Amino acid sequence: MKVLCVTSRSCSVLLDPEGLYESREKRTLFLNGEEQGEEYRSVTSLFDLEPDTEYTLESRGEDGQAEALAFRTKGELCTLDVREFGAKGDGTTDDTAMLQAAILSCPEGGRVLVPAGNYVSGPLFLKSRMTLEIAAGATILLETDRTRFPILPESVPAENPDGELLMGLWEGNSEQGFASALTAMDVTDTAVIGEGVIDGRGGDSDWWINPKVTRIACRGHLLYTQRSKNLLVQGLTFVNSPSWNLHPAFSEDLDFIDLKIRAPWDSPNTDGFDPECCRRVRLLGTEISVGDDCIALKSGKIRLGKKYRRPCEEVEIAWCAMLDGHGGVTLGSEMAGGIRKVRVHHCYMKGNDRGLRIKTRRGRGKDGVIDDILFEKVWMDGVKMPLIVNSMYFCDPDGHSEWVQSREKKPVDETTPRIGAIRFEQVRAEGCKACAAYVLGLPEQPAEHIALKDCVFRFDPEAEALVPVMAEQVEPCRKRGLILKNVRKVTLDNVRYEGVDGEWIDAENTEEIEEK
Numbered sequence: 001m002k003v004l005c006v007t008s009r010s011c012s013v014l015l016d017p018e019g020l021y022e023s024r025e026k027r028t029l030f031l032n033g034e035e036q037g038e039e040y041r042s043v044t045s046l047f048d049l050e051p052d053t054e055y056t057l058e059s060r061g062e063d064g065q066a067e068a069l070a071f072r073t074k075g076e077l078c079t080l081d082v083r084e085f086g087a088k089g090d091g092t093t094d095d096t097a098m099l100q101a102a103i104l105s106c107p108e109g110g111r112v113l114v115p116a117g118n119y120v121s122g123p124l125f126l127k128s129r130m131t132l133e134i135a136a137g138a139t140i141l142l143e144t145d146r147t148r149f150p151i152l153p154e155s156v157p158a159e160n161p162d163g164e165l166l167m168g169l170w171e172g173n174s175e176q177g178f179a180s181a182l183t184a185m186d187v188t189d190t191a192v193i194g195e196g197v198i199d200g201r202g203g204d205s206d207w208w209i210n211p212k213v214t215r216i217a218c219r220g221h222l223l224y225t226q227r228s229k230n231l232l233v234q235g236l237t238f239v240n241s242p243s244w245n246l247h248p249a250f251s252e253d254l255d256f257i258d259l260k261i262r263a264p265w266d267s268p269n270t271d272g273f274d275p276e277c278c279r280r281v282r283l284l285g286t287e288i289s290v291g292d293d294c295i296a297l298k299s300g301k302i303r304l305g306k307k308y309r310r311p312c313e314e315v316e317i318a319w320c321a322m323l324d325g326h327g328g329v330t331l332g333s334e335m336a337g338g339i340r341k342v343r344v345h346h347c348y349m350k351g352n353d354r355g356l357r358i359k360t361r362r363g364r365g366k367d368g369v370i371d372d373i374l375f376e377k378v379w380m381d382g383v384k385m386p387l388i389v390n391s392m393y394f395c396d397p398d399g400h401s402e403w404v405q406s407r408e409k410k411p412v413d414e415t416t417p418r419i420g421a422i423r424f425e426q427v428r429a430e431g432c433k434a435c436a437a438y439v440l441g442l443p444e445q446p447a448e449h450i451a452l453k454d455c456v457f458r459f460d461p462e463a464e465a466l467v468p469v470m471a472e473q474v475e476p477c478r479k480r481g482l483i484l485k486n487v488r489k490v491t492l493d494n495v496r497y498e499g500v501d502g503e504w505i506d507a508e509n510t511e512e513i514e515e516k
Contacts, residue, residue: 001059001069004043004284005232005255007131007191008051008076008111012234012257012285013069014319015059016042020348020379021287021321030058042319042346043285045235045258047136047195051076076131077109082119089117091141096122099140106130114138114196122148123179123220128188134196134236142181142198142222142242144205150179151217162307166226169249169276170218172301172334178217180224180247184231191232198222200241202267207242211268219243219269225251234258244271245290250310252279259286265324267291272325274298277310277337287321294322294352296330297339301396302365302415305336309367312337317344328352328383329375333359333393335417336368345376355383356424359393359470362404362442364417371420379428385468386429386457387437389419389447391486392471405472409444419447427455433463434477436497440469441486443509450484451491457481459499484510492516 004012016023019042029036031046032055039059049055052075058068080102083089087098099121102112108129116137124140126132134140143149152168154175167185168177181198184190200222202208207219222241225231225248237260238245245261248254256273263270272288275281276298288294299305299312312335322328328349331339349355356375360368380386394400403410410416419441429436436457441447465476468483477483481497481504484490490507492515497504507513 001057001067003069003071004257005234006071006073007193007232007234008074009049009131009133010045010047010193010234011049011055011071011073012043012045013057014043015039019319020346021285021319022348025062027059027061030060032056041285043258047235049073075109076111077107079111079113080106081113081115083115087119089119091118091120093120095119096124096143099124103127103132114140123150123181123183126182126184126187126190126192128190131191131193134194134198136195138194138196140181140196140198142200144201146178146205146216149220152177152179166250168218172298172304172336174304176217178220180221182223184225184228187225187228187231189230191234192236193232193234195235197237197239199239202240202242202263202270208268221245221247223247225249227251229253231255232257237262239263241270243269244274246273247276248278248281249276250278254278254281256283257285261286261288261290263290265291271296275312275315276300276334277304277308277312279313281315283317283320285319287323288325289323290325292325293327293330294325296327297342298332298334299337299339301334302336302363305365305367308337310337312339313341315342318346320347322347322349322352324351326353327357328355330357330359331370331373333361333395335360335370336364338367338369340369340371342373343376344374344378347378349378349383350381352383353385354388355380355386355429357388358419358422359390360417360419361391361393361395361399362410363415366414366416368417369420373421374423374425375427376425380430382431383429384433384466385435385438386427386432387424388469389422389439389441389450390469390471391417391419391440391442391447394471400472407443407473412444416442416445418445421449421451422447423451423453424455425453429457431460432457433460434466434468435480435483438468438483439485439487440471443486446486446488446509449489449491450487452495453493455495457497461499481505484508488512490514
């Protein structure tokens, strides 16, 4: 066992390092000798703890064998209960001002408590060095009238090396946008914890109606950060976001642990977790089921990428479950600042269109480099296309243009992105549909090295033909193996497959294939 994070009132623990989202066996937990019930997940959290207190957690397996660890909660200066600030929590009263007053009044080292109840609220702005706890039975219901939302300008002039201060972001560009349910601008050392719910009520408002049309400003999120550090988000459930659920941007040292992120399968642009231009990020023990990519790592389109050159880097995603959604874990397509040093491991995916997915295109720029990526110990069930690398993703207004989609070599210049080393190890995919992997590099800048080791692919005998990647000139396929186009080197080590129709490898403009 291992402690993942501790606050004054909570603790998250890794019970089974070799489990996936679910552990290999159920465990019975005891806290200071008192039974807490059974836990089937690899990551669990404890709440309602006392500050500055020593605890011992014991975990007993089905065979009776036990592990134990000790931890001490952090100190806490005080607790401010939002009810004492006038919040009603009755599901109809607008509690925005009362909740915000409690947050603004909280001294360093204090806690704001949102107890059980239904709190209607507009966007709330966090501050540094405090804890916001949304307790079990508490739901924050986001205001449905967009005209009552604060607006973040795309940027403002600033006396800093950049000459500007970024505020609003939308799909890789600085854009005027609505504030999010929880907004953290230049916030440090803050925790948002609890067993409560933040409900964006996307289906109860007009956020999901004509979603491509910008009305007043771009849609907001359930959590948005800008230039923030040392943040923890733990235990909460996020549902029905207006657009992307969690969008940390230009921030670092971030922990997102033991969350649930949910939206209907047909809700537009409701990505689960989209860190953009962030470094040192952990997403652990989280379940996601949404209407777009479950997880998408990003670093902006070309203006932000060229100016800030801020990659999304040092990211760990582990012990998570990605259920439904267009992609399980996606890198891109807004990646003009680069994405590197990413490890995804011990995760489970079920029913996604595409499992492990890389998206880019001409126009992302020379700083748009995806490199040093490891996908390891990932189990997929019924994922249609397990592994995708697509350098001709047809996004943006010019995405279908001849320049983006041409299979002819174009000049390598300031607009050309690059895909470096991508490794897939111990990936097991059951019930594949279209193909095991589809790699589409650029003719002028082939994907450099794709490596598969100890992987297994088994196909659904009843699979129907599907288009494997979102690019022009791609034919539907079914029960195909590895389709490789424009790759410098492919390494295959102990890769097994069942149910493939035709040749296992279909390679075009691939310089070297090393197969063991």
